[in-house]
Amino acid sequence: MLTHVGFKGYGLSPSQLSASGSFSYSDGKTYTITHGSVIIAAITSCTNTSNPSVMLGAGILAKKAVENGLSVLPYIKTSLSPGSGVVTYYLRESGVVPYLEKLGFNVVGYGCMTCIGNSGPIDDNIANTIEKNELVCCGVLSGNRNFEGRIHPNTRANYLASPLLVIAYALAGTVDIDFETEPLGKRADGSSVFLRDIWPTRSEIQEVENKHVIPGMFKEVYAKIEQGSPSWQALDIPQGKLYGWDPNSTYIKKPPFFDGMTKDLPPIKSISNARCLLLLGDSVTTDHISPAGSIARNSPAARFLASRGLTPREFNSYGSRRGNDAVMSRGTFANIRLVNKLAPRPGPHTAHQPSGDVMDIFDAADRYAKENVPLIAIVGKDYGSGSSRDWAAKGPFLLGIKAVIAESFERIHRSNLVGMGIMPLQFIDGQNADSLGLTGTEVYSIDVPENLVPHQVITVKVDNGKSFQVIARFDTEVDLTYFRNGGILNYMIRKML
Structure with missing residues (x-):
């Protein structure tokens, strides 16, 4: 049973703290990385890229860094993706763009990028070195x-920082640095350059901002906003009222949410002889559940895309492929820090029952589906905390999870589970998987009455002769209406019909 690895800390022993690894890069040189080495540094589209003070501050910092002979190690993946074309406009007008580009912070586009996982791949030699030496980069x-x-x-x-500090850490090449006492690098004459030497003053930033951030920029940029780029204008727009599904597309696929749906309401069914796909602890967030970020090279989603003829550099991110349920279902619970007590190590793994075979969560769910075995998840407190994500409910539905038994639910995620036809069941106060002696290897059956009412207490039977009661967290009659329809999507279709 895993006890020392969770959502906080990395479970490293003292002997592992000095681990390092070396690799050859495309420039012909060999580099060494350790725990704390910076691999990606991105000024990415978010609220602070709409703040001229910090964006211009980053530009001035870059200018001073270059003038003092500093540079960013070539293997660090750097990028600048502002939230608006206006940002590029005033950075260019203020003259800082060449210095940002000198450090590798080229404008790569606009909108959500690195923080949503659209960083793109890193060099294979770096990835292999990190994996081989188990480095926390x-x-x-x-x-x-x-x-x-x-x-x-x-x-x-991953650390959140202001645009100025993103550049500072990129220059340092590591987060394991004390900026007060340790230099960022050396000048040509060998003297040390500290962060305080190149940090712009407020008056410097304000002088540039007052001169270059003017209303005319915003008017000029936003006057053309509906035109789009030449590539956008050149898109071929299909005719007709119905979307033409391309069976060969790995980005957009006809979803299976309505497969087998009938016009009439089906009767409520109990859950018989279910297996537990996941036995999780407290504070499992929607970022642990929902597919997000880049697609790992050894994941079920990667194997699926490879089977369609794509190379790792073409895998892209889950965010870009959110219109393809075959990819998204394979990325559900794919977070590398997920701690499933049914698996021997952290990550997107579980143990199929009764075989005990350890495999990726999607592969186990697929095997259960072929065996016609329904699934449940048993979890701790605050299940589904964090930002609301629709795929945190769609993904479990596609995996075949019929019910989630939790100590408590995050409010919106509970509602989203109902919206996908998944039963949110809550342990009676004071009870949980540990107190009931549940190991997740049992067979579970849940009696669901046809005349189910909000907050009804129902019974879960276990094949070892035990049983326990849970509260059906249908909080309103509307919740029950959605559930009886198999979810809000089916409800809306029946309402339209």
């Missing part, structure tokens, strides 16, 4: 998501 970004593995599967630690 880092991403530093000015976004709003730092869940482990969200930025990239090989950046186990």
Whole structure:
């Protein structure tokens, strides 16, 4: 049973703290990385990229860094993706773009990028070195998501920082630095350059901002916003009222949510002889459940895409493929820090029952589906906390999970489970999997009455002769209406018919 590895810390022993690895890069040189080495540094589209003060501050910092002879190690993946074309406009007008580009912070596009996992691949030699030496390497970004593995599967630690500090850590090459006492690098004459030497003053930033951030920029950029790029204008728009599904597309696929749906309401069914796919602890977030970030090279989603003829560089991210349920279902519970007590190690794994075979969660769910075995998940407190994500409910539905038994639910995620026809069941106060002696290897049957009412107490029977009661967390009659329809999507279709 895993006890020392969770959502906080990395379970490293003292002997592992000095681990390092070396690799050859495309420039012909050999580099060494350790725990804390920065692999990705991104000024990414988020609220602070709409703040001219910090964006211009980052530009001025870059200018001073270059003038002092500093550079960013070539293997660190750097990028600048503003939230608006206006940002590029005033950065260019203020003259800082060449210095940002000198450090590798080229404008790569606009909109959600690195913090949603659209960082793209890193060099294979780096990835292999990280994996071989089990290094905790880092991403530093000015976004709003730092869940482990969200930025990239090989950046186990991700830190949120201002655009200025993103550049500072990129220059340092590591997060394991004390800026007060340790230099960022050396000048040509050998003297040390500290962060305080190149950090712009408020008056410097304000002077540039007052001169270059003017209303005319916003008017000029937004006057053309509906035109789009030449590539957008050149798109071939199909005719007709119905979407033409392309069976060969790995991005957009006809979803299976309505497969087998009938016009009339089906009767409520009890859940018989179910297996537990996941036995989880407390504070499992939607970022642990929902597919997010880059697609790991050894994942079920990667194997699926490879079977369609794609190379790892073409895998892209779950966010870009959210219109393909075959990819998204394979990415559900794919977070590298998920701690499933049915698996011997952290990650997207479980043990199929009764065989005990350890496999990826999707592969186990697929095997259960072929065996016509329904699934449940048993979890702890605050299940589904974090930001609301529709795929955190769609994914479990596609895996065949019929019910989630939790100590408590995050409010919106509970509602989303109901919206997908998944039963949210809550342990009686004071009870949980441990107190009931549940190991997750049992067979479970749940008696669901046809005349189910909100907050009804129902019984879960276990094949070892035990049984326990849970509260059906249908909080309103509307919840029950959605559930009886098999979810809100089916309800809306029947209502339209």
